[in-house]
Amino acid sequence: MSEKISTAGPGRKTPAEGKDTPPRVRLSQRAIVATAAGLFARQGFGATSLDDIGESLGVTKGALYYHVRNKEEILKLIFMTVLTVSEEPLRRIAEAEMPPAQKLERAIAHHVAVAADRSPAMTVFYREEVHLNGPFAREIADRKKAYERLFEVIIEEGQAAGFFRPGLDPKIATFGILGMCNWMSQWYRAGGTYGPEQIAAMFSQIVEGGLLLPA
């Protein structure tokens, strides 16, 4: 799961590299994963062949196997990417000293930002989880649950501090909030009417204040 992540082998660097050689994208594990994420998001994991991925990269599928163990590993790497990008920032927000409402706002903003920024990977993350098996599937499930738990705790704190409506199950509220955000993978497109910040603001408005105007 976490062996060699090195992208370039020994015979890879040009003398004048390291600051000005971005013309052609060298085949690498990262490039494969990024391209595959896009294809998986658009066509589905099962419906995307290694030939497809190779073609998108201008390479034969055989070449992929030098950088990646097999198709499953590509999928695994996509999942790892999403979790890696998501977990730590949220943990920092959860641990920060802040009024609950602000914590929740930032957590939502963070989650929406990731959903927007890593849109294809996010789509794969929440659609293709069925294709994971063995201990890795377990690991992902656990970390996902831990991630959700952070939202839960924020809500619990808000309730305990008397800021949030009591009696509302924090688990369900969390499911609702994450549902709102994660559903973005079904409609959000970069360059649309609203950017991530605006979407996050609207979601926060709904979640905190509700649609109803005070009578």
Place this chain on the structure above:
Amino acid sequence: MSEKISTAGPGRKTPAEGKDTPPRVRLSQRAIVATAAGLFARQGFGATSLDDIGESLGVTKGALYYHVRNKEEILKLIFMTVLTVSEEPLRRIAEAEMPPAQKLERAIAHHVAVAADRSPAMTVFYREEVHLNGPFAREIADRKKAYERLFEVIIEEGQAAGFFRPGLDPKIATFGILGMCNWMSQWYRAGGTYGPEQIAAMFSQIVEGGLLLPA
């Protein structure tokens, strides 16, 4: 898309049938679709073979082809089922004479009820849409959009009538609400702590009143 939906052929009825013969489940299009929905939801469309479906029904895969044109049609029928069950009740709610808040509550309750009642089909509906193609894909997309539009209108009406917070884009609000509900396919299990009505009530509470207590 809508040829023979008949479940039993001419040589099908037993003299004493029609009110007391439910012991063994006869193979039928409906049974195939129901079983397939469960398998598709659990393993994914692409990862479920016709052999799997046949085995779950105690039948060879060849038998399936007497009731269904091909694998794709099974998927199509699942989509039709979801839409058929969802559309009309929501339309009735949208057209009813009711205060906007109540309309929204009923719409949410309806959607949550469908999500809970048709959980596997719903999971397939929102996960395997990529596998549709041609005019059918278009039809589904259009009807889905029309369904969302009904929520949108309810919110617009609420804003116009001065009950709902103005300035909030009804499209985004709709995405948020439907996201909350549809996300149930990722966590809801029948027999859990809360039933559909309770979940719907909590979602309504969040969407209408928000988490924040009036200061």
Place this chain on the structure above:
DNA sequence: GTTAAATTTGAACGAGCGGTAGAATTTTAG
């Protein structure tokens, strides 16, 4: 330029799957 490592190619294999057709079996009507 030469050499060794790194990377890619091209071809092939084997498994699994969707689909098909005719034979075989079951069911219903008379």
Place this chain on the structure above:
DNA sequence: CTAAAATTCTACCGCTCGTTCAAATTTAAC
């Protein structure tokens, strides 16, 4: 019981796809 219709089974075909591997090619170091 019999014939016809309905339903299921068995066996098979062709195709796609993931994977492997030795050969060919490119790249980097000296």
